[in-house]
Amino acid sequence: MNDYIERVIQNAQKINNNQPEFIQALKEVLTSLEPIISSNDVYEKNAILERMTEPERIIMFRVPWVDDSGKIRINRGYRVQFSSLIGPYKGGLRFAPSVNLSVMKFLGFEQIFKNALTGLPIGGAKGGSDFDPKGKSDNEVMRFCQSFMTELYRHIGQDVDVPAGDIGVGAREIGYLFGQYKRIKNAYEGGVLTGKSVCYGGSLARTEATGYGLLFYMREMLKHHDITLQNKIVTVSGSGNVAIYAVEKAQNFGAKVVAMSDSNGCIYDENGIDLACIKEIKEVRRGRIKEYLNTHPKAKYFENNNDGVSPIWRIKTDIALPCATQNELSLEAAKILVDNGVIAVGEGANMPSTMEAIDYFHEHGVLFAPAKAANAGGVATSAIEMSQNSMRYYYTFEEVENKLEQIMINIFNECKKASDEAGLKDNYVAGANIAAFKKLAQAMLAQGIV
Numbered sequence: 001m002n003d004y005i006e007r008v009i010q011n012a013q014k015i016n017n018n019q020p021e022f023i024q025a026l027k028e029v030l031t032s033l034e035p036i037i038s039s040n041d042v043y044e045k046n047a048i049l050e051r052m053t054e055p056e057r058i059i060m061f062r063v064p065w066v067d068d069s070g071k072i073r074i075n076r077g078y079r080v081q082f083s084s085l086i087g088p089y090k091g092g093l094r095f096a097p098s099v100n101l102s103v104m105k106f107l108g109f110e111q112i113f114k115n116a117l118t119g120l121p122i123g124g125a126k127g128g129s130d131f132d133p134k135g136k137s138d139n140e141v142m143r144f145c146q147s148f149m150t151e152l153y154r155h156i157g158q159d160v161d162v163p164a165g166d167i168g169v170g171a172r173e174i175g176y177l178f179g180q181y182k183r184i185k186n187a188y189e190g191g192v193l194t195g196k197s198v199c200y201g202g203s204l205a206r207t208e209a210t211g212y213g214l215l216f217y218m219r220e221m222l223k224h225h226d227i228t229l230q231n232k233i234v235t236v237s238g239s240g241n242v243a244i245y246a247v248e249k250a251q252n253f254g255a256k257v258v259a260m261s262d263s264n265g266c267i268y269d270e271n272g273i274d275l276a277c278i279k280e281i282k283e284v285r286r287g288r289i290k291e292y293l294n295t296h297p298k299a300k301y302f303e304n305n306n307d308g309v310s311p312i313w314r315i316k317t318d319i320a321l322p323c324a325t326q327n328e329l330s331l332e333a334a335k336i337l338v339d340n341g342v343i344a345v346g347e348g349a350n351m352p353s354t355m356e357a358i359d360y361f362h363e364h365g366v367l368f369a370p371a372k373a374a375n376a377g378g379v380a381t382s383a384i385e386m387s388q389n390s391m392r393y394y395y396t397f398e399e400v401e402n403k404l405e406q407i408m409i410n411i412f413n414e415c416k417k418a419s420d421e422a423g424l425k426d427n428y429v430a431g432a433n434i435a436a437f438k439k440l441a442q443a444m445l446a447q448g449i450v
């Protein structure tokens with residue numbers, strides 16, 4: 001490995017001990033930059049990697065709230081403002097019990113590169129809390145969101161930092177957060193949050209954007225290998241925002257989606273998933289995926305047994321789309337997918353595949369669409385929401401979707417170009433990292449030592 005890269009990784013490990021997800025994300029990016037770092041000493045001379053891997057600012061705060069029984073609850077809130085190089089800090093908020101500083105930092109770090117790939121003026125950030133919205137009443141979620149925003153509001157703004165949704169944060173939570181922000185600030189700053197409902201400033205097609213974007217990217221990648229989605233078997237992990245709209249677009253493209261999952265287990269329907277039923281269970285009732293069997297008795301359910309392989313990856317498929325969470329696709333799962341003849345893998349979630357799994361896919365000729373490129377449609381459409389808020393004007397669904405489609409085509413082409421130029425055929429992981437890094441490094445050099 002290049003000396004400079006090795007030194008930066010070693011130092012990062014030393015100063016960020018007990019942050020395994022952050023170190024994993026950092027290693028994946030830095031090791032793939034070898035061709036460009038080795039060919040030019042300008043990056044080392046200007047400490048570009050050291051600067052890029054240290055967040056500009058981290059905010060951590062107490063979030064006190066009262067549950068329905070009158071009990072006082074305390075959670076921890078985070079906002080990692082990683083980089084404002086090319087625009088206001090931008091990235092989602094995650095509410096999940098597994099949230100910690102390492103997870104927030106890996107997500108914020110990934111976001112810098114993803115946002116650069118969109119070609120739009122947005123920096124990188126992530127935030128959230130270890131609060132678990134599951135099983136909470138609407139009023140509890142509202143009180144939590146209001147308390148969270150009562151601290152967060154002083155750190156954000158439509159030209160400063162623009163949060164959005166992620167795991168456990170959807171239109172309901174964004175609405176409560178926006179209401180509290182507006183109340184404290186006594187001003188309607190529409191662009192301070194994205195993923196808003198359309199009735200008060202949201203963008204059409206933002207709900208669909210990440211899942212649809214993933215399928216646009218997948219279509220482009222397959223097209224370069226003369227493959228289409230028509231009649232392909234697809235499995236999609238998760239059944240949240242990203243997964244549902246990935247399934248919708250895959251079905252529109254003529255693929256047959258046979259499996260989806262949640263954190264308890266996965267369903268398999270050989271006739272093809274009935275998406276209207278999934279939407280009813282997940283978007284309306286906030287239920288468990290197992291309930292699918294109540295109306296589809298011929299479908300099968302496999303419970304997670306925590307043996308290192310999610311049951312969904314044991315199902316034979318042409319295309320696997322991990323759309324749930326980080327490290328959900330292990331090396332062992334990759335081996336099973338390859339044995340079963342998988343052609344392509346597209347990451348809808350952030351860092352869903354371990355580094356060993358990615359290497360295995362590359363070694364076995366599986367086309368691999370990396371998260372920071374393939375799931376960038378969500379944040380890109382957030383930026384389109386911000387521009388509509390600034391213009392005080394709205395685009396139609398079709399206009400937003402067309403822009404999203406073009407952005408995803410551009411991102412794929414950039415990944416391909418950078419991977420070709422580095423002499424790494426069809427390595428879109430390296431392609432995405434190198435293409436984003438070049439833009440960011442140029443901006444960093446231009447702005448001096450700040």
Ligand code: NDP
Pocket residue numbers: 165166167168169170210238239240241242243261262263264323324325326328348349350375376378379
């Ligand atoms: P949602 O909260 O809407 O859905 C998350 C889904 O993943 C649920 O089905 C959930 O199941 C499942 N899940 C969560 N944690 C685990 C786990 N530990 N093991 C197995 N399944 C799990 O979130 P999103 O769809 O918004 O986000 C999914 C992924 O996509 C995340 O990695 C997120 O960072 C990424 N992403 C999201 C974007 C967006 O615009 N929303 C944009 C780009 C990336 P259960 O209900 O049982 O918890």
Ligand code: 2IT
Pocket residue numbers: 090091092093114162163164165166194350375376378379380382
């Ligand atoms: O991971 C992501 O890109 C998101 N959760 C979306 C962020 C955003 O600001 O829309």
